[in-house]
Amino acid sequence: MKRFITVLVSLTGLVFYAVLAEVPRAAKAQDDPCFMVAPGGRTVNLGHLCGGDSTSKRAFQAPIKRRLGGTPVIDVTFNGGQTYEMILDTGASGTMITRRMASALRVVPVTTVKADTASAVGVEFPVGYVQSMSVDGAVANKVLVAIAGADQDIGLLGHDFFGNYDVTVKRDVVVFQLR
Numbered sequence: 001m002k003r004f005i006t007v008l009v010s011l012t013g014l015v016f017y018a019v020l021a022e023v024p025r026a027a028k029a030q031d032d033p034c035f036m037v038a039p040g041g042r043t044v045n046l047g048h049l050c051g052g053d054s055t056s057k058r059a060f061q062a063p064i065k066r067r068l069g070g071t072p073v074i075d076v077t078f079n080g081g082q083t084y085e086m087i088l089d090t091g092a093s094g095t096m097i098t099r100r101m102a103s104a105l106r107v108v109p110v111t112t113v114k115a116d117t118a119s120a121v122g123v124e125f126p127v128g129y130v131q132s133m134s135v136d137g138a139v140a141n142k143v144l145v146a147i148a149g150a151d152q153d154i155g156l157l158g159h160d161f162f163g164n165y166d167v168t169v170k171r172d173v174v175v176f177q178l179r
Contacts, residue, residue, distance in 0.1 A: 057137055058177065058178040059175055059176065059177045059178065060135055060136040060137050060138040060165075060175070060176040061136055061173045061174070061175050061176075062074035062075065062088075062135045062136055062173060062174045062176070063075075063172060063173055064169075064170075064171075064172055064173060064174060065085060068087055068154070071087050071088065071089070072087070072088045072169055072174055073085050073086065073087055073088070073154070074086060074088055074135065074157070074174055075135070076133055076134070076135055076155070076157055076161075077133070077134045077135070078097075078101070078105050078130050078131075078132065078133055078134075079105060079130060079131045079132055080131075080132060080134075082104060082105060084097075084101055084155060085154055085155075086154065086155040086156065086157040087154055087155070087156050087157065088157050088162075088167075088169070088174055089156040089157060089158055090159075090167065091118075092156050092157075092158035092159065093158055093159050093160065094115075094144070094145065094146055094158045094159070094160050095133065095143060095145045095146070095155065095156060095157055095158045095160055095161055096125070096145065096146040096147070096148050096152070096155055096156045096158070097130070097145050097146070097147060097148065097155040098147075098148050098152050098153060098154065098155055099147060099148065099149075099150060099152075100153075101155055102128065102147045105130055107128040107129065107130060107145065107147065108128050108129075109126035109127060109128045109147065110127060110128050110129065110144075111126075111127055112124050112125060112126050112127065113125055113127050113146065115146065125146040125147060125148070125149075126146070126147045127144050127145060127146050127147065128144070128145065128147065129142055129143065129144055129145070130142075130143050130145055133157075133161050135161075135176065136176075138161075138162075138165065138176050138178075140160065140161045143160055143161065144160070145160075162176055164178065164179055165177055165178055165179065166179060
């Protein structure tokens, strides 16, 4: 038995009339919000309209290895191969790597920048490019990173990596959900 729903919508004085046939008796939640259901129940991928292929992964998870002062430490892979522990710094606009990391990744400083840190104002940092940074498949390419002073022994992962994601810090993982 088919059920029909009639819909009347008035927008700025115009009335639109539509009859929707074959209304499903039960709805199922979808993991991917970028689709539509065509007449007859066929699912149509709208990934090209939503900023990518809707069959691609939209959420990435990073296990929290430990916490420093309550702040999550996660693994970040650089240039497709070298993995380092990084503090997820939601207050940092940019990423900062240690001198040891810069040396191992062969980051060549291209200029210097002044930045305010949690403990000082107007600190000067050399900056250079890394080819890529990734966490569970989430990738940022050609990222300009600051190189920390000699006293910094762990890097800071900033908004230049996760700025296009909604970030959720859970008990054991950090979730990066593509916007």
